[in-house]
Amino acid sequence: MAATLDVDVDVKVKSCLARAVRISELARRGGVSPRALRYYEEQGLLRPGRTAGGYREYDEAAVRVVQHIRLLLSAGLTTTVIAEILPCIPDDVTTLAPTCPELIDGLTEERARITSSIDKLLAARAVLDRLITSGPR
DNA sequence: CTTCTGACA
DNA sequence: TGTCAGTA
Numbered sequence: 465m466a467a468t469l470d471v472d473v474d475v476k477v478k479s480c481l482a483r484a485v486r487i488s489e490l491a492r493r494g495g496v497s498p499r500a501l502r503y504y505e506e507q508g509l510l511r512p513g514r515t516a517g518g519y520r521e522y523d524e525a526a527v528r529v530v531q532h533i534r535l536l537l538s539a540g541l542t543t544t545v546i547a548e549i550l551p552c553i554p555d556d557v558t559t560l561a562p563t564c565p566e567l568i569d570g571l572t573e574e575r576a577r578i579t580s581s582i583d584k585l586l587a588a589r590a591v592l593d594r595l596i597t598s599g600p601r
Numbered sequence: 602c603t604t605c606t607g608a609c610a
Numbered sequence: 611t612g613t614c615a616g617t618a
Binding site for chain 1: 603604
Binding site: 603604605606607608609 | 612613614615616617618
């Protein structure tokens with residue numbers, strides 16, 4: 465009888481609660497300098513919108529993105545590879561987006577580089593340990 | 602007062 | 611990356 469006109473107004477648009485933040489706030493909340501944020505953008509890591517006056521306006525989600533960038537950067541990844549894998553990282557870093565599994569090869573390579581760095585660091589520490597232990601008593 | 606772009610001891 | 615200049 466009655467028409468099932470149940471329009472799915474599932475306004476799960478997270479954009480509704482997405483307040484725009486400007487560079488100084490994102491910098492403070494992301495733990496980086498405004499200068500760094502402009503640099504990230506220059507490297508294609510961030511694509512903020514612009515206000516009528518030319519001010520950059522970032523999405524609320526940009527805070528997490530910035531933190532991801534910091535993590536990846538500290539892991540030794542270059543800004544160019546980060547720019548490639550960033551769009552594949554969901555809100556949660558622990559899960560890799562199924563949309564780009566091809567990058568797994570590249571990520572595996574990066575993993576190898578990190579492992580190599582760790583090995584070199586361990587070797588350096590071993591040398592220091594010997595020096596310290598054999599020092600003046 | 603804050604941000605923007607470009608530039609450089 | 612910080613910072614200064616000259617604007618908007």
